[in-house]
Amino acid sequence: MLCPSSINLYKTMKLQLNVLFGISLLFLAVGSYAQQKASGIVYHDQNQNGKKDRTEAGIAGVPVSNGVDVVLTDNYGKYELNVGDDDIIFVIKPSGYKAPVDKHNLPQSYYIHKPGGSPTNLEYAGVAPTGPLPKSIDFPLLKNTEADRFRILVFGDPQAYTAQEMTYFNRAIVDEVIGVKDVAFGISLGDLVGDDLSLHPSYKESIARIGLPWYNLKGNHDMNYDVSADSLSDETFEANFGPANYAFNYGKVHFIVLDNVRYPNPRTGRGYLGGFRKEQLDFIENDLKHVPEDRLVVLAFHIPLDHRNGDTFRAEDRQRLFDLLKDYPNTLSLSAHMHTQTQHFYRREEGWHRDKPHHEYNAGTTSGDWYSGELDSRGVPKATMRDGTPNGYAFIEFNQAQYRIRYQASGRDTSYQINLFHPKVVGQGKRSRAAIFANFFMGHHGNTVEYAIDGGEWKKMIPVRTTDPAYHAILYPWDNLDTLIPGRRPTDATVSMHLWRIALPIDLPVGEHQIRVRATDDYGFSHEASSSYRIEPAKNYPPLTPTSGRTN
Structure with missing residues (x-):
């Protein structure tokens, strides 16, 4: 076993080797970039043999x-x-074609050129x-019928x-989702695994x-952490999945x-920061030169663009991205990372250039609250996220x-879009702060959420920014029982x-009363949830027995 000083020396030497390797790659790239040319043919692979035949x-x-x-x-x-x-x-797949896929159904439309390979001490x-650059790098494509209307499946953070x-x-x-029908393809928004x-x-x-x-x-948990340059943080990802930055078309x-994910953090040299390198933004600029302005442009990345005064995402990078998209009236961003679910809308005051805001869907995650909580009937953690999603x-x-985006809760019916939380029983006329809380998972405070009691008039609920009491109820047993619960305690709310709250x-009369809540989403679809509570005659504290004297 190495002593602490030997370990520190080893880590220092390993870091120095990575620095030297990164510098040598940089000089090799600079010295050879103008001298080497990659060339080849993109062709219709009619017989699907992966080779360009003379007749193709x-x-x-x-x-x-x-x-x-x-x-x-x-x-x-x-x-x-x-x-x-x-x-x-790599090929930027055109509409009407599809790339061949490997045995894992991952599109194979790229060629990695690393004559010296990745650093060997990762x-x-x-x-x-x-090895040497091939004489011709050819890419087969297969014709594919792509309708203007199609569906995709989105995973956040399997992790x-x-x-x-x-x-x-x-x-x-x-x-x-095995064998799901009428879905064109799927995408995972980073943190495919957990380190x-x-x-x-x-x-x-x-x-x-x-x-x-x-x-x-690629997410921040898919990185090579033992590197000193951001350009080397995706070496294993590239080996397993191909390019970390790419584009493709489907339909319109x-x-x-x-x-x-910038690693190491360019400001501090420690940890990571959300942002883009210049060459990535240059790629977007060059890519968009070939994209008609009436197309919907969908960007997918891991860390949300919401920079919170620049401490989680570099504001200057987001601004250049917004500048590049200024001529596109139809845009959407997809992100994950937060293990909550949020709809962000960027307006002119955030640097967006159009009256119609830029929508970023910060998706809920498949791992939820990192596979925490009690086990459900399937033997898996319930994993409700910290915001109650x-x-x-x-x-x-x-x-x-x-x-149109529709969220599907794991193990639940498709209609489960709102969770209700309220007391089960209250005293008639007894003043309290008892409330109905409605968590509309795909909602934001621009949506209308209403409630009705016993089939009466629909009334608006009040949007609130607070923690979900239903999530606190999930935490309660972990913090109050005197017996150990199997698994891992969920994180704090x-x-x-x-x-929403009301x-x-x-x-109301003593007895059972019905609650209905409905919410209308951004796409005009209405969602409902129902529950009930009971009103009983109020119970007061028992009267105190008068004391005969004063007790100090």
Whole structure:
């Protein structure tokens, strides 16, 4: 066993080696970037053998990128791009085509060029040396019927830290969606695993069971932490999933997938920060040159753009992103990371350039509150998130430039969109602060939420920013029982951004009373929840027996 001083020396030498490796890669890239050209053909693979046969024609006008530059194939499907010694060449899939997929249903439309491979002293292996640049890097595409109206499946943060938690992910999430119909593809919004990157293969096997083409992006728990440069933090991700930044088209929608986790933090050198490198923003700029302005542009990344005065996301990076999108009236961002669910709307005062706000859906997570809480009937943790949202996943339906997002709670009926919390019994006319709380999982305070008692008049509930008392009820046994509960205590509650409140009516006849709550979402769909409570004759404190004297 190494003594502490030896361990520190080892870590220092390892960090220095990574620094030297990063510097050498930088100089190699600078020295060779202008001298090397990657070229090849994007072609229609009619017989689906993965090789370009003499009779198979190239496809004109297909964007191809090296992660910064974007060029279009010529009339014969040919392209040519500058390439360095740490680049990935990829096709930006056009509408009407699909990329071949591997045994895990991951699209294979890229080529990694790392002649020297990734650093060899990483805890989790990166890309093996790829050797000299091939003479021709060809990309097969298959014709595919893509309707303007289609659905996708969205996972936030599967984030299993152990093999057991991967089993929970399979049982609570994957098993529910195996063989799902009328879904074009799926995407996971980062944190595919929880720091142990050796679980990436198990995650891929889990995703393969669903039977859909699946896109992935990198989260802060998918990184190589033992590196000194952000450009090296995705070495294992690249080996397992391909490029961390890419784009593709489906129907009339253009998708841009980005790694927005900066590690190490460029401000402090410690931890991570949300943001983009210059070359990523340059890629977006070059990519959008080939995207018609009437298309819906969907961006997917891990950390939400909400920068909270710049302490969680670099404001200057978000602003340049907004600048690049100023000519696109139809946009949507998808993020995860927070293990809550929130609808963000960025307006002119936040640097957005249009009257119509930019909508960011910060998705609830499949792991919920990190696989915590008591076990449900399936033998998996209930994992309700800190804002009262159940763990689950989302379906997004697109129709040209329009979209609708629907959240699906794991293990629940599709109608479960609102959770109600209130006392079960109250005293008639007894003054109290008893209230009905409605947690509308996909809501925000711009939505209308109403209630009715015993079939009476619908009245508006009041939006509130506080913690969900239903979540506090989940925490209560963990903090008050004198017997140990199996599993892990959920984390403390956080303010819910989709909670409404109204005082519980108490001046009603003794007996059972029905509560109905309805909410209208951003897409015009109405959702309802119902419950009941009982009013009993009020009980007062017993009278005190008068005392004969004063007690000091």
